[in-house]
Amino acid sequence: MSVKNNISRRSVLRGMVGVGALGMVSSSMLVKTAMAGGTVTIGFVYVGAKDDYGYNQAHAEGAAALKSIPGVKVIEEENVAETNDVQKTLESMINLDDTKLLFPTSFGYFDPHMLKVAAKYKDLTFLHCGGLWTEGKHPANTGSYFGYIDEAQYLSGVVAGYASKTKKLGFVAAIPIPQVLRNINSFTLGAQSVDPSITTQVIFTGGWSEPVKEAEATNSLIDQGVDVVTCHVDGPKVIVETAEKRGIYSCGYHASQASLAPKGYLTGAEWNWAKVYTDYVTSYLKGEEIPNLVRGGLKEGVVKTSAYGPAVSAEAREHADAVKAQFMAGEFVIYKGEIKDNKGNVVIAAGQSNSQTDIALESMDYLVSGVIGDVRS
Amino acid sequence: MEAVDLGLWSVPLAVFAGAIRVSTPFLFVSLGECLTERSGRINLGLEGTLVFGAMSGYAVSYLTGSAWLGVLVAGLAGSLFGLLHALICNMPKVNDIALGIALMMLGTGLAFFLGKNYIQPQAPNLPAISLGSWSDLAPVRSALEINALFIIGLILVPSLIFFLNHTRWGLMLRTVGDSEDAARAIGFSVKGVRTFSTMAGGFLAGVGGSFLSLYYPGSWSEGLSSGQGITAVALVIFARWNPLYCFYASLLFGGAGALGPALQAVGITSGYYLFNAAPYILTLIIMIFSSSSTHRFAGAPGELSVTR
Known part of the structure; x- marks a missing residue:
């Protein structure tokens, strides 16, 4: 192919400069996150629209309650199907936004999608709504929460x-x-x-x-x-x-x-997810251990x-x-x-x-x- | 409201009511697509047009308080999508099917993007015409709450047949759809006719979408269309490009869609996934029995890319 011959020394050099610049950008970003220090990014994934008068809205209202906690940044993605899509979403939240705590909120996200991603990023925390976390069977950095509705x-x-x-x-x-x-x-x-x-x-x-x-x-x-x-x-x-x-x-x-x-x-x-999410995040920020299985009803709020x-x-x-x-x-x-x-x-x-x-x-x-x-x- | 136990009779009643309630979007989209395909082009993007029509109709109805204005805007938005499809297809070597798929995604995506703020509010809905006041039975009265759009669709059927078969413009449209060469020889503008018919098809599909958000189920949400637009496009082939058959096919699909819930309501509870799949099984069966490897579909426009 003649295309191969078109790569001149100049374009190679230009490419190297570009890579160098990218490297500089990313290193400066690292510094920036390190400097920001206290800010922790929390990711929420919803299966539908977050204002659907229903399941997703309930979670989004809970997520919104976190925004008032200092040092917390909430990122959200809606309409994520219960397929490999959710793995991609979680990966991009982790790699692009440096998310530390992830809440995939739909039932079908748990197995295998969240479990797969969680096994790959062992130092991050994944909390799933509705799943039944079982000791020994599921990774220690995952957990599930649900209410006795x-x-x-x-x-x-x-x-x-x-x-x-x-x-x-x-x-x-x-x-x-x-x-x-x-x-x-x-x-x-x-x-x-x-x-x-x-x-x-x-x-x-x-x-x-x-x-x-x-x-x-x-x-x-x-x-x-x-x-x-x-x-x-x-x-x-x-x-x-x-x-x-x-x-x-x-x-x-x-x-x-x-x-x-x-x-x-x-x-x-x-x-009343606002209560559950606030509890989780407060103990996360304090560095306390997060329980793997959280359940509660009217009494627990x-x-x-x-x-x-x-x-x-x-x-x-x-x-x-x-x-x-x-x-x-x-x-x-x-x-x-x-x-x-x-x-x-x-x-x-x-x-x-x-x-x-x-x-x-x-x-x-x-x-x-x-x-x-x-x-x- | 007094309770009257209709027993198993409620199943045919529900299928009848469902046929009218659920079929209207199928009817509008398939009539629109029928018009477009008779001119020799397939617009697969009508699913996107339907969803966009549902969103824009709902938004306009909410903002202005007039559901009918919403229907009009949904139609106009639909014809803009039709215009886009037509203009791009008018360029040389453009595949109308591939473009249709692209426009389907564009329409759906745009509707989701612009419709975010309209999921929550309640917009005024289209009025229904009560034809069941003679009955004491609440289910019968409810089944005969017929929406004006359905009646408009009903009137459209003979009008379209008349237009296609008995008017000069209809003849022009059919000529363009059957033989480009013949149309050119007479001096018809092939591109012009197709642009018009794709726009008209888009208009009807947009109106069909507004029925979903403004009457039944009656609110905008992102899961509103479960593929009604794409099903309606398939219905046109199934209906042999004949508006009257489009009407029957739409009724059949509407009724079949109502069968699953109706059977469960009377206590026939097993096999609901199967009943919910009834419309699709029905399509498969009819397609199998009506297909042939030796001759092409009767009634198919000669210039249509899938049958050529």
Whole structure:
């Protein structure tokens, strides 16, 4: 090829000068970060838009709370798919922005993506939302955190139980994974504590963000006589709006959707990541050891409930507030035997009591009696 | 609201309602693409146009308070994308399919970038026309809440057929699509006609997108389109470049999309992934049975790059 001959001595020299200049730039950058000293960069990765009225917004609100801590710089990237893309994002946060503490917030980021990157950068800290960190199995520089949001779902269920006239509740869910099933079950058990005859109809849409299917599912549920609907999808906006349009009640999820449904919004299960992230970062800055597995519910302030909407009766408020007080005192157990699944098998025997911290609940694979739906696809 | 148990009857009702609710974006995009392809060009970028239309329609509706203005702007934005496609395709040796894919990414990316501030707010939605007031059943009344855009789409179908088959301009468009040489010999401007038809196609696709954000599901989010635009482009081939068949195919896809949730709602809970895949399985089956290795698709415009 003649191209080869075109490389003259001059261009080679020019190239060398360029490399030299680059070297100078990078070395001066190193000095700069060293001089900045106290500033630590923290990276957040979101699977969707960070203002989606849902999952990602809840995390972004938590990340925003860190910005007020001195010496902390927060960088964020949204719409990162649960594929190799997230590895690239993490790598670029590490290599370009010198990020020390990383929060990949979506369920599918954990295995294998975050684990792979974490194995490569052993001196950095990776904290994942929703995964189940296991000692010996996962690297020591990784960890996972999650909240017992089903406590708040139980309270939503109590409120929904009072609001429903048809005794049929609806649940629009994404995918039958343990966290989703636990929410469906807790919501149902909460409602059944008001009236044992209440049933919950579940529709799985098959994806975390499927607006058309979510609207279609909500409409189908309403056509079946469901008069309170809640959900576990990434962005509950469409579901809450559809419920409001059709004149039924809704309970929110992830963040507050109260402003979307001023008439029908009852209450909702919300994350309080600001608390979790602030705790993590404060102990990181102090140089304390970060726990690998963080869990917490209403009592620990990891989750919270939306303020009651105007349609919630005084009776419902009283009941829900009483249960909430028990949660705050750490006394309430949702999964107390005997509980049967919706096929008639006993899943929690009489006398057995699985409290919130029980890891067994994190591999839930059944729907309790009174839920109409199927875990198998 | 009184509860009436419709039992299994609610499935056909939901499919019917879904056919109308879900089909409208398919209908607009496929009618638009039909027009473009009849002139001899494929615009695969309509997925991007749809997403951009959804975003711009929602943004304008939010900013001005008028949903119809949003629809108009979505259409105009769509025709700008069409114009871009046409102008680049008018240059020599440009592959319309590759360009379409590029424009799909551009449209989606631009919509995500510019639409950041419009995910949160609630914009005024398009009104629906209630045709079900005769019924006491809430599900029936809800199923017969028909959106004006669907009715406009319904009127567009015969109008397009009339335009294509009974007007001078329609004849010109078809001539350009079937034989460039013949069109040139008569003295038609091939590029001009194709530019017009791609712009018109883009306009309809933009309007189709605004239906998603302004009526059903009725808000802008980045996951709003689950490939409706690209599916609609495929529908045109499936519908043999005939606007009437485009209408049927859109209804079929809308109805099939509603089947999964409706079955789960009545308690048929197993196999929902399969039911959710119904529209795609349906397409595959029809494509297999309608394809032939010996002769090309009946009704295919002669100048179309995929069938030439």
